[in-house]
Amino acid sequence: MIKESFTLRGVEFKNRVLVASGTFGYGNEVKELVDVNKLGGICTKSLSWKPRDGNPPRRIVETPSGMLNSIGLANVGVEYFIREKLPYLRTLDTVIIANIAASSIQEYCDVLSLLEQQEGIDGYEINVSCPNVKEGGLSFGTDCSKTREITARLRTLTAKPLIMKLTPNVTHISEFARAVEEAGADAISVINTVIGMAVDIYKKKPKLSTVTGGLSGPAIKPIALAKVYEAAQVVSLPIIGIGGIMTAEDALEFLLVGATAVQVGTANFIDPSAGVKVAEGMRSYAQRFGVSDLGQLVGAMESNKEFSVLQSWL
Amino acid sequence: MILQHVAPVVSNTLIAEGIFLLTVEAKDIARSVRPGQFVNVRSTDGSLPFLRRPFSVSNTRGDLIDLMFNVVGQGTRMMASRRIGDTLDVLGPLGKPFGFAGNFKTAIMVGGGLGVAPFPILTRQLEEEKKSLLTLLGARSAKHIVAKDLQNTQIATDDGSAGFHGTVVALLESSLQSKALADPKIFGCGPTPMLKALSEFAQRSGIECELSLEGDMACGVGLCQGCPVETSHGSRKYALVCVEGPTFNCHDIILR
Ligand SMILES: Cc1cc2nc3c(=O)[nH]c(=O)nc-3n(C[C@H](O)[C@H](O)[C@H](O)COP(=O)(O)OP(=O)(O)OC[C@H]3O[C@@H](n4cnc5c(N)ncnc54)[C@H](O)[C@@H]3O)c2cc1C
Ligand SMILES: Cc1cc2nc3c(=O)[nH]c(=O)nc-3n(C[C@H](O)[C@H](O)[C@H](O)COP(=O)(O)O)c2cc1C
Ligand code: FES
Numbered sequence: 001m002i003k004e005s006f007t008l009r010g011v012e013f014k015n016r017v018l019v020a021s022g023t024f025g026y027g028n029e030v031k032e033l034v035d036v037n038k039l040g041g042i043c044t045k046s047l048s049w050k051p052r053d054g055n056p057p058r059r060i061v062e063t064p065s066g067m068l069n070s071i072g073l074a075n076v077g078v079e080y081f082i083r084e085k086l087p088y089l090r091t092l093d094t095v096i097i098a099n100i101a102a103s104s105i106q107e108y109c110d111v112l113s114l115l116e117q118q119e120g121i122d123g124y125e126i127n128v129s130c131p132n133v134k135e136g137g138l139s140f141g142t143d144c145s146k147t148r149e150i151t152a153r154l155r156t157l158t159a160k161p162l163i164m165k166l167t168p169n170v171t172h173i174s175e176f177a178r179a180v181e182e183a184g185a186d187a188i189s190v191i192n193t194v195i196g197m198a199v200d201i202y203k204k205k206p207k208l209s210t211v212t213g214g215l216s217g218p219a220i221k222p223i224a225l226a227k228v229y230e231a232a233q234v235v236s237l238p239i240i241g242i243g244g245i246m247t248a249e250d251a252l253e254f255l256l257v258g259a260t261a262v263q264v265g266t267a268n269f270i271d272p273s274a275g276v277k278v279a280e281g282m283r284s285y286a287q288r289f290g291v292s293d294l295g296q297l298v299g300a301m302e303s304n305k306e307f308s309v310l311q312s313w314l
Numbered sequence: 315m316i317l318q319h320v321a322p323v324v325s326n327t328l329i330a331e332g333i334f335l336l337t338v339e340a341k342d343i344a345r346s347v348r349p350g351q352f353v354n355v356r357s358t359d360g361s362l363p364f365l366r367r368p369f370s371v372s373n374t375r376g377d378l379i380d381l382m383f384n385v386v387g388q389g390t391r392m393m394a395s396r397r398i399g400d401t402l403d404v405l406g407p408l409g410k411p412f413g414f415a416g417n418f419k420t421a422i423m424v425g426g427g428l429g430v431a432p433f434p435i436l437t438r439q440l441e442e443e444k445k446s447l448l449t450l451l452g453a454r455s456a457k458h459i460v461a462k463d464l465q466n467t468q469i470a471t472d473d474g475s476a477g478f479h480g481t482v483v484a485l486l487e488s489s490l491q492s493k494a495l496a497d498p499k500i501f502g503c504g505p506t507p508m509l510k511a512l513s514e515f516a517q518r519s520g521i522e523c524e525l526s527l528e529g530d531m532a533c534g535v536g537l538c539q540g541c542p543v544e545t546s547h548g549s550r551k552y553a554l555v556c557v558e559g560p561t562f563n564c565h566d567i568i569l570r
Contacts, residue, residue, distance in 0.1 A: 022538070029536040029557075032315045033405075045539070053551035060530045060540035062365050067532060074539040074552070217364060246361075269533035270356065270366060271318075 002286045003293035004279070005040075006260055008238060009161040009186045011122050013095050013261065015040040016294055017251065017279040020242055020265035021099035021125060021165070022046060022071065026085040027092065030272040038276045040261060041095035044081070046127045047115075048100075049107050051077035055132060061198045061207045066217025066244070067266060068196050070132045070210040073101050078111045082118055090120035097163065101127040103136035105150055112157050123161030126154060129192035131169065131214045141167040141176075141192070148179040155184035163240065165189040168220075168227050174314055177231040177239075189240040189263065190231055191224045217266040218244040225257055232258025232299060233314050246274065248281020255294065256301040316408065316535060317342045323400045324378055326393075331457040332385045333428070334394050336402070341377040343406050349436035350526055350561040353381070353406030354534035357389040367393075368531050368556075370503070371407065373434040373463060379404075382431040382460065408534050412436060412561045416522050418499035420446040423464075424512055426482055426504025427453060432526060434463035436501060441465070448495065452482025452508065483511040490519070502526070506569055513564040523564040529555050544568040 004015040018041035024030075027042045036042065054074025061068045076085065081098075089096045098121045102108040108126065115121050128147050130137035140146045151164055164180040166173055168191040177188055193214025198207040206212075224243025231239055241259030244266070245251050251262045267274035286294055305311055321338035329335045343353065354366040367389040372382040385394050396402060412432075421440045423433050430451050440447055447465040456476035461467045469477030470485040478485040482504075490498075502512045503526040516523035532540040534556045542552035543559065546568050553559065553567065 025537045030316065033318060033535075051550075054539060054542065056544075057542050058530055059542060060532045060538070062363060062532075065361060065364060067365060069532070069538070069540060071539045074542070218361065266532075269538055270364070272533075272535065272537070273318075 002283055002291065003295065004283060006238075006295060008123065011095060011161050013040040015279045016255070016261040016282065017275050018043055018095070018097070018240070018261060018263045019268060019275045020263035021127065023265040023268045026081065026089070028085070028088045034273045034276060037093045038279060039094050040279065041097055041122075042089070042092070043097045043099045043125050043263065044085075045075050046073050046099045046101035046130065047075055047078045047081050047111055048073060048102055049078055049111050051075065051080060056209045058207060058209055061213070063196070063198055063215065064219060066215055066219030068198055068208060068213035068215055069193070070208045070213035072132045072210070073130055073137075078114055082114070086118060086120055095122045096120060097123045097125050099125040099127055099165070101130055101133075101136065103133070105153055107136075108150055109153055109157060112154055116158055121160070123163065124154070124158065125163040125165050125189055126150065127165050127192070129165050129167030131167070131193055131195045131212065132210060138167060138169060142170050144175055144179050147176055148183045151180045151183035151185050161186045163187040163189055165192055167192045168223055169195050172230070173227045174230050174234040177235045181235045181237045185237060187238040187240055187260070188231060188235070189242055190228050191220070191243050194220050194223055216244070218246060220244050221250060225253055228254055228259050229257040230310055230314070233310065245278060248278050248285060251278050251282055252285060252297065255297040256299070258299040260295075260298050315346065316405065318403070318405050319343060320401045321404050323396045323398055323402055325398060326396050329382070329462070330460050333458065333460055334383055334385065335372070336381045336383065336393060336396065337378050338381070338402050338404065339377050340379050340404055343371070343404065344374045344377050344379045347371045347374060347379065347407035347435070348411030349439050350412035350432055351407040351409050352534070352560060353379070353404045354408060354531070355381070355393065356403035357392040363389045365532055366405065366534060368408075368534055370432040370526070371435060372431045373438070380434070382428065384428045405534065409556060409560050410558060412501055412524050412526070413563065414443065416499055417497060418445065418522060419497040420448060420495040420499070422486065422495070422498050422500045423447070423449045424482055424486055424500055424502045424504075425449075425451050426508035427458070429502070429504025429508070429526070430460055430464075432503055437464055446496070448489075450482050450485050450489070452485070452504070481508065481511070483508065483515055486512070487515060500524070510569040513569060516564050524561050525564050525567070526561045527555050527559055531556050544570065
């Protein structure tokens, strides 16, 4: 028997693979196709206080080994979520993480407080890193003191796992990791999408309605790995690695550089069972190489820190 | 119920300039798909192109489904090179089928380019429901016309090389002027500018009209919110083409 599980503030995840916010809807869209109970957890689409229409089309552009999106946090709003989506999520035998996005600190607090009163939510992931909205999103996530303040405020409101989702669009993600650890976060999710753009040379216009968008998929995996590695050098809280994971091999790279768990995002669009397959593949790897607990792989990469350029500014 | 099939390719033939008819065996999809629904196809075994590509189910025969596609880019090029014995990873059936509401007697199918793709399966169902049929197809030229398994077909070409010289919507206007049809309902499919013109014509003439939209999709199953179309009423600004469409009543959406 291989130990695949891990715990975060008393919540047990049956394995180390979650599905990423915004890439798995509210969990019920593909229930016929995927045995979601085989996932370690589900992060909901970002929830805001009021429903959000999202950005005008075009919202999606395929790019080399990935895609740009500019969804703009289109979501049903927290009240509708509680009424229409949560009852289904409650029936599942997997960890449910409510992802929250907001345009003010008060809104983060209001959404979380309302969710606190509900049954069926195991923890929170706080999106301070959406690149596709004018207010909130990145303007919080690139401001270290605001990120710290949001974390500290939310910490006073919940005893459940509080996960801060960080953006790679900063110079030193390690500073943000340190700030949220000090402010009481239980874990960090690294990374949200990377700002990118694409241009239609015939129309001489940006392909996305919002000019820039968020890049995801295998194209960002090397960036994500470096960010997880960087954060892992300075904090001791668990890191959830995200970015371009398509296979178990990808996920194992994240564990080795220091991630306790991973999230599978864009891969769900190509194969909604991608997360389940990644978890199965990690189990096979453990079997094959005699790893009795996947936790043994976390941060187990051997590296010569002497040559690491990172060290000079950590 | 949505299914994922690694479907064996049964045939793949060039049927008009740059247009292929690809037949795969996908039993459960073939048995449950309704006219207007689509499948999301993984055109590669590797990693490029990265995302799946949506295609209308053109027809079914027993356990087989036909896809009719235009070679426009990398994905469709790879689909064109599939041979008998290869497989194709398809997810479906997806989306909302064409609506048959209303007491119409005559169905007018209006297709622009590969908008003709869903018409064979739609024709079959309309025949079962004993409707009169009129099919209007618009294409760039005579070489781009596919009129297989359709009824009572008229053609419009941009260059005048076959049939009416002009757009398919202009052809519709002129044929309705010359001969009024009993209780008509329009079923339209094609590129957005054509659907916009068709929708305007239908609303002006007070004819019921269902449209099947094309557009960018990442997932095709409602996971990503990537496929909005503007709604004309109600509390939400956008509907999702992949799950609330691709077919819509023309009164419910605004095309730009
Ligand atoms: C619900 C639905 C059903 C569809 N059914 C069919 C069908 O039955 N037969 C068929 O041939 N096509 C259909 N399409 C369009 C088809 O999905 C695209 O042509 C295909 O994705 C192109 O893939 P590609 O990799 O070959 O081209 P890409 O490399 O993705 O694009 C090549 C060129 O085609 C253009 N293009 C790409 N997608 C579209 C699109 N959706 N509409 C207009 N131009 C586009 C691009 O802008 C680019 O210039 C459908 C689309 C939708 C949303
Ligand atoms: C279409 C799309 C929508 C997303 N929506 C959200 C969101 O609502 N909230 C959030 O925190 N992250 C969102 N993300 C970011 C993902 O959760 C993830 O961090 C990112 O895509 C990188 O992982 P990947 O390469 O595996 O997709 C979204 C990503 C995509 C592609
Ligand atoms: S294509 Fe993903 S929601 Fe429609």
